[in-house]
Amino acid sequence: MGALAGGLATFVASYFQFRLQSREVSRSNAVKALLKASLIGSDFRNVQDHFLIAIENADLSGRADDALWTKVPPVPGKSEPIVMTSDDLLTFSELGLYSLVERMMTVSMRHKAVCDAIDHYSARRIHLGGIVEVFDVEGSVASSDYRTLSSEARTVMxxxxxxxxxxxxxxxxxxxEADQLVSQMSAELKKHFGSSVPRIAPLSKTERAEMARSNMVGRTPE
Structure with a gap:
């Protein structure tokens, strides 16, 4: 009888230890997914900042009426899409948060689309510099007289x-959309895991600029 009681106690202890470990794994995976969603939002802002700052600088230099492509240089490096894996989605699926899982997948796919778009923009912008002589050494447009350009150049432009x-x-x-996703994920995780879930907030413009300079978000050197 004593052996049976001892075995039962061991089983109960092992069961609760397993539950604790399983809960910690679920929390860890969910927090990782939350961080990914936050990084996606930051990367979207990095791309937007790249365009808006370049456009503002061009406008201030008297080129407000020029085409957008003449104002925005290529983005250095190669994009690295941030992918929501099955492990990232599992905890939210187990909690029955299926609409949230769908939004996580959507935001992840949008990030891949933006990565593909900015890489294509940069590659074609660089290609254009090889077929027309309208760029200075820094990649900015030095001339806006396109009357003698080839049909290929006009098409790329x-x-x-x-x-x-x-x-x-x-x-x-x-x-x-990414900001709303981060807020929704944070709220659900705090509801299920309590205060152990870190507070995630969008990076400031200064922080994003610093990360962009060091290629820490979403891009790798070619």
Whole structure:
């Protein structure tokens, strides 16, 4: 009888230890997903900042009427999409938060789309510099006289100008969507895991600029 009681006690202790470990793994995976969602939002802002700052500088230099592609230089490096894995989604699925899981996947896919778009913009912008002599050594446009340009050059100009404007139009919506996702994820995790969930807030413009300079968010050297 004593052996049976001892075995039962061991089983109960092991069971609760397993539950604690399982809960910690779930919390850890969920927090990792929360950090990814926050980084996606920050990366969206980095891309938006790159465009808006370049446009502002060009406008201040007297080129307000020039096409967008002439104002915004290529983004250095190669984009690294932030992917929500099955482990990232598992905890939220187990909690029955299926609509939240769907939004996590959507924001992750939007990030990949933006990464692909900015890489394509940069590659085509660099390609354009190889077929027309309108750039100075820093990649800024030195001339806006396109009357003698080839049809290929005009096509590339239209392509990257359209792509750049599309990104500028969509990014505010993507940023808001990512911020809402972070808030919703944080609220649900605090509800289920309490105060052990860290507070995640969007990075400031200064912090984003610092991270962009050091290539810490979303980009790797080519």
């Amino acid at each position: 239209l392509e990257i100008d359209t792509l750049g404007n599309s990104m500028l139009n969509f990014l505010p919506f993507y940023i808001e």
